[in-house]
Amino acid sequence: MKNICLLNGSPKGKNGVSLHFLEKLNKSIDSNKYTTNFINAKGSKQEADFKAIENADVLVIAFPLYIFCLPGLLMRYLESYSHYANSKEKSEKKTDVYAIVNCGFPEPEICNGALRVIKNFCQRMNLNWRFGVAIGKGGILAAGKNSFLINKLSSKVYRSIGKIKKDIEKTNGGKMEDYYVAPNFPKWLTNFVINKAWASKAKENGLNRKDLYGKPYYNYTRYNELQQISTFYNKFFVDYKKVG
Amino acid sequence: MKVLFIEDADFKTSASLDLGMQLNKLFAAKGYETKSIEIKKGTLASCVGCFGCWIKTPGECVSNDLMKEIHTNYLSSNKVVYLTPVVFGQYSANIKDVLDRLLVNSLPFIKTTNGRAMHPRRYEKYPDEIMIGYNNDISPDEKETFLDMVAKYRKQVKQVFVNVKQDENKKIIENISKVI
Numbered sequence: 149m150k151n152i153c154l155l156n157g158s159p160k161g162k163n164g165v166s167l168h169f170l171e172k173l174n175k176s177i178d179s180n181k182y183t184t185n186f187i188n189a190k191g192s193k194q195e196a197d198f199k200a201i202e203n204a205d206v207l208v209i210a211f212p213l214y215i216f217c218l219p220g221l222l223m224r225y226l227e228s229y230s231h232y233a234n235s236k237e238k239s240e241k242k243t244d245v246y247a248i249v250n251c252g253f254p255e256p257e258i259c260n261g262a263l264r265v266i267k268n269f270c271q272r273m274n275l276n277w278r279f280g281v282a283i284g285k286g287g288i289l290a291a292g293k294n295s296f297l298i299n300k301l302s303s304k305v306y307r308s309i310g311k312i313k314k315d316i317e318k319t320n321g322g323k324m325e326d327y328y329v330a331p332n333f334p335k336w337l338t339n340f341v342i343n344k345a346w347a348s349k350a351k352e353n354g355l356n357r358k359d360l361y362g363k364p365y366y367n368y369t370r371y372n373e374l375q376q377i378s379t380f381y382n383k384f385f386v387d388y389k390k391v392g
Numbered sequence: 393m394k395v396l397f398i399e400d401a402d403f404k405t406s407a408s409l410d411l412g413m414q415l416n417k418l419f420a421a422k423g424y425e426t427k428s429i430e431i432k433k434g435t436l437a438s439c440v441g442c443f444g445c446w447i448k449t450p451g452e453c454v455s456n457d458l459m460k461e462i463h464t465n466y467l468s469s470n471k472v473v474y475l476t477p478v479v480f481g482q483y484s485a486n487i488k489d490v491l492d493r494l495l496v497n498s499l500p501f502i503k504t505t506n507g508r509a510m511h512p513r514r515y516e517k518y519p520d521e522i523m524i525g526y527n528n529d530i531s532p533d534e535k536e537t538f539l540d541m542v543a544k545y546r547k548q549v550k551q552v553f554v555n556v557k558q559d560e561n562k563k564i565i566e567n568i569s570k571v572i
Binding site for chain 1: 394433438439440441442443448450451452467468470479481483484485488489491492494495499500501502503504508514515516517531533537540541544545546
């Protein structure tokens, strides 16, 4: 029986949309043929979880895109895992690795760098990289995961996640390309909905739209200017005193 | 004029130590006020994606730790130099935590410019950044990933270098001294 490790790399832990994708994948997997094991990078019991990852036949990593690459929390987790694995003898087993990465922006192509990082990780750790699914408009997907309409519009996304399941079932699958998908939702409408959503969320916190543009550290950006003024003032003041 | 060095305290190579020292001297000689902040594991919390810096306390992270010092120094500097290990072709976790939490400097709204969605800036002016990646062993794929990622998605970075051996330092110093 093959065992599959589903690693949730979201810093939001169980509240993130990454877990939702892994659950979708888990549902489609035949539990008579495979055992699945969920791991959360956030608050992980590292030693036990690292052992599970090491012994897995398949590893699926799902995570959100932070500043165009892996979130710091997941990066720390993978760094720790590499220290753990390097301190042990290398096993013969070659784990197949898949990645599911989602971003809030409409263009899934921007996740390309993150997929390359996971690919490099596989190369370093001697794992077998299969392919990744990059998902755009993640915020819309997350907000509408219980809505029939959004799920219908996202069928392309869920089909791509289904490709992972199909590939796991295949043995010795050939080389695969990464998938770049997003819900079938116009770009301008995505931007409009997201911008509206921020304003209404601010309202819940007792702020209005204008408050979101706040610049609490504005004076720091004028540091040089202010310093020049103060040196000028000091000089003038000191000189003036001398004259006086 | 002020320069801020953001460094990873947990992993340094002999080449990166030498480079850090030379850079400090170079900036000081050019009349910069220098400030260096080193990030260790556990001194800076990872971003948890709560968006508090956008919708609860706009412009300020809700978690009050070393980030406040980094952020105020970041905004008051003319140049920011990152010295980061290159791990799997990305910034190390310590440096990535800083970059993640500098999200506070952009606004929540999405605007499409030149066909690509972006978050507008919070302040008008930001420092120019110099990104230096180092490690004892960087594979060609990792190097390419790192350089591509910085060039494509960090427009505020004016110069980017990857440093493996100590003899590459001289060239890096020469290139940086041209722009400061």
